Amino acid sequence: MNKIIFLIQREDRKGLLAEISQYFYSRGFNILHCQQHSDTIGKRYYMRLELDIADLHTTRKALQEEFAGFAQTLDLTWECHFTDYKSRMAILVSKTSHTLFDLLSRHHEGDLSCEIPLIISNHPDLEHIADQFRIPYYYLPIEKGKKEVQEQQIRKLLAQHHIDLVVLARYMQILTPEFTQEWYGKIINIHHAFLPAFQGANPYRRAYERGVKMIGATAHYASEDLDQGPIIEQDVVRVNHELTPDALRKVGKDVERRVLTRAVESHLEHRIIIWQNRTVVFSAEH
């Protein structure tokens, strides 16, 4: 069943649920699913609505234009998505392949609702995996001191392919503020540690040295500040004294895969609202 999804937020006040649900009901829409959150500390209201697209008797543009007027009177910040449109996702990689492989396998299995028009890398190493899944692979090396040139090429490719979401699947480059600002809320990064522990380089080595009993991974939206953007998803796995940094790295691969996939799914299913440096991630509807 195709659906219309609204993501809405504003300062909290009384009656929002009644007014908004009334808005759609009076226009003949059935609300299939409605999730809300009132942040009592930030005094903010968040809502996710699913409507049955079969109830839409105008154009999509008309729906959005009319709602825009209503939203203005209520001072809502909002997005509208149609589930019959598949988001277009670009994957950026360097040399490690496990998260790339996981995303491509799940896409191939039909479990990730998106198109993957291209894979971009600063290294040539993973081209064979792209080939295996028949996805174009762009090798854009970084010349010393000329990172902006390469980033310019990337951004041009993203525009050209009408990309909606960029996934950094262990892409080992720090993006420029220009890039992260332009694409804010549309770049998902995976960090191989349980943030804010072990920000920065070599998290597994440092986890070993600290003697932690669990290691983790964190998927977050990329922001100007490295490893400090809004967190989408985290998970951990129990480890013990027997694991060397290399063993932690191997065990960690599974957590990285799982966490990145879940974060990408939440984004593609339009279940995330960002506010300041935190995310509201509504649970999956089934």
Next chain:
Amino acid sequence: MNKIIFLIQREDRKGLLAEISQYFYSRGFNILHCQQHSDTIGKRYYMRLELDIADLHTTRKALQEEFAGFAQTLDLTWECHFTDYKSRMAILVSKTSHTLFDLLSRHHEGDLSCEIPLIISNHPDLEHIADQFRIPYYYLPIEKGKKEVQEQQIRKLLAQHHIDLVVLARYMQILTPEFTQEWYGKIINIHHAFLPAFQGANPYRRAYERGVKMIGATAHYASEDLDQGPIIEQDVVRVNHELTPDALRKVGKDVERRVLTRAVESHLEHRIIIWQNRTVVFSAEH
């Protein structure tokens, strides 16, 4: 903050969210929290609403009488609870004390929102724990072949103390159908296995023999059929070949405690709706 909670269900149809939220909004109520579920297979609609009691400007009785009229026009099945009323919970035990101890500790800590006016047992063994927490302990032994007599005494005590919820904290007696029918949806039992695996007696011994790699526990509403009532909560813990049945029993205690406590919390916080043999358990609000 004190709240009014409505639990509502009926056959699913369009517009219920808008109509119900509109009902409360037009009467000046702020909907603090609204959770819904549409069962697309059973074609049934479930809703849990939290209202701010400060918005109530009639008597509680008037609120319920007026809503009853509205509910009738919509054919709703519903309950209404006020969070400033503390449910009255009776605990039935036999000889094992770990779940009893856990409930009493949490109650003492202020983490279980209820009164515990009495503990009832068919054995005298756990009186000292009741004493420790200064709760009256009723020892009602079962004379051979005269179980109904003892059950009659229990039911009289429950009525006399205005009990709302009965928790079978490893109470090793099968209740009669009269009891479970009269108290349907108000008796929570803990079974020391991951149902439907290992229904009946000696689950840990049988888990050992089957060589399972996880053991579990299940909290469910008691029904006529042993271990077959609506499941509220389940959890498991990983085990391995090293654990004897006795070791499984010890490890299982933690899972039993955790599962029973969570189920009791869900019930006390009015987050459960029963329909046929399944439960809708809305997530905790915070």
Next chain:
Amino acid sequence: MNKIIFLIQREDRKGLLAEISQYFYSRGFNILHCQQHSDTIGKRYYMRLELDIADLHTTRKALQEEFAGFAQTLDLTWECHFTDYKSRMAILVSKTSHTLFDLLSRHHEGDLSCEIPLIISNHPDLEHIADQFRIPYYYLPIEKGKKEVQEQQIRKLLAQHHIDLVVLARYMQILTPEFTQEWYGKIINIHHAFLPAFQGANPYRRAYERGVKMIGATAHYASEDLDQGPIIEQDVVRVNHELTPDALRKVGKDVERRVLTRAVESHLEHRIIIWQNRTVVFSAEH
């Protein structure tokens, strides 16, 4: 580092650790890792030893022949493996691809220490995945009433390719007793439920109907009795009232993948000893 691995079992008695470790020490072997288990109920002793292959100054055959003599005096049941030999694994599939995809991806990533010389199926559906990973795909359909013919073809292929391990990656056929007996301890099956709950067909549908709050998967060695062989690995995932049988099926895919992969890893790393209908699964060395 290449290693020699011994898996040993016998009736328990005093002194086994000292005698066996002394045996290897006096022959100049360093014991890299030693794991034991004394089953106090079954009165049985289990041991797994890792030796450094650099300490081997005879032929492998000589090592095993000499140890065979020693083992006979102690009445040991044992196996010896060399980690520089890669086990040869055949995968049997029907129409669902997620566990196949996971095994092939991990193998491609270098995380499964084995060769995969062939994939066999009773359906033509998954050939494209085999192609993608460049592994021969044998389509062996079952003619009505002539299952033994097809099974004969399978067993011939397994012999011809010197297969050590057969993985039933959602192969939806019941094997004959002849097959499971001949290959006992060498066929791993994945069942999409937390055994012994929901043995047999349609476990997700039945899990939905029973209203369980967790679903699971079980990897076990295939035996004559369907879903009753020795369990190797189990895991579960939390679910709630929102999940339809189809949603359970989707969520369950991840558990099935994870459980089957872990079981296959335990087998390939020679960490499993079977005794009667239970397994000793030693933890992974790192």
Next chain:
Amino acid sequence: MNKIIFLIQREDRKGLLAEISQYFYSRGFNILHCQQHSDTIGKRYYMRLELDIADLHTTRKALQEEFAGFAQTLDLTWECHFTDYKSRMAILVSKTSHTLFDLLSRHHEGDLSCEIPLIISNHPDLEHIADQFRIPYYYLPIEKGKKEVQEQQIRKLLAQHHIDLVVLARYMQILTPEFTQEWYGKIINIHHAFLPAFQGANPYRRAYERGVKMIGATAHYASEDLDQGPIIEQDVVRVNHELTPDALRKVGKDVERRVLTRAVESHLEHRIIIWQNRTVVFSAEH
């Protein structure tokens, strides 16, 4: 069954298992359980042995004196424990009671193998809980600028009561280096965060602000540097955007309880070896 437990460590070298097991075997001891770990990075060897005390035919002192000679020739660092001796544990608390309650309940249940001769606090608040479990409660307030005076009183009490282990059950005072050095490896602290994330004060508030999707707790041996001693146990629980800092605090109580209890059990069962700032925690025997 009563047991003798040896904890052994030294620089790694060939043959240690054979030599040590031979030592005990030749003296008529049955090795009930033997766990080892070779740290390939730190080049260090760790071993935990369980012997049957029924095999002891000398005094305990003689056993230890003789082993001391053997240990010297092999340059072993070691400890020897007898399971029929119950360790004496002191609990230090401030104002929060949940971890105290959990330890006392489990002790009362017979699941913590120790004596608890006293509870010490810098506040009078929790005396009623000590009373409930009939354990002496020492209220030792800290006069401004005179912390050493109070600490002196604590240390005198610990000596007087022959205390083996000190548990800081949310004791909100930083101990002096003199105290932590004298008691190194014998003071267990619980920190209410997943270290090294959120070291120091107000971890739940900071977890909320960072928007993490899991919160945790860490039990570690106290050292001079706050929250930096060797980690014994960690665990986490999944949270979401709905939880305020107060809700995190409530949810976190369960993790703190669980983590502290497990760490205390590991210590009391003599399963921990410290080396530099890391711990080897052998798994529980059953």
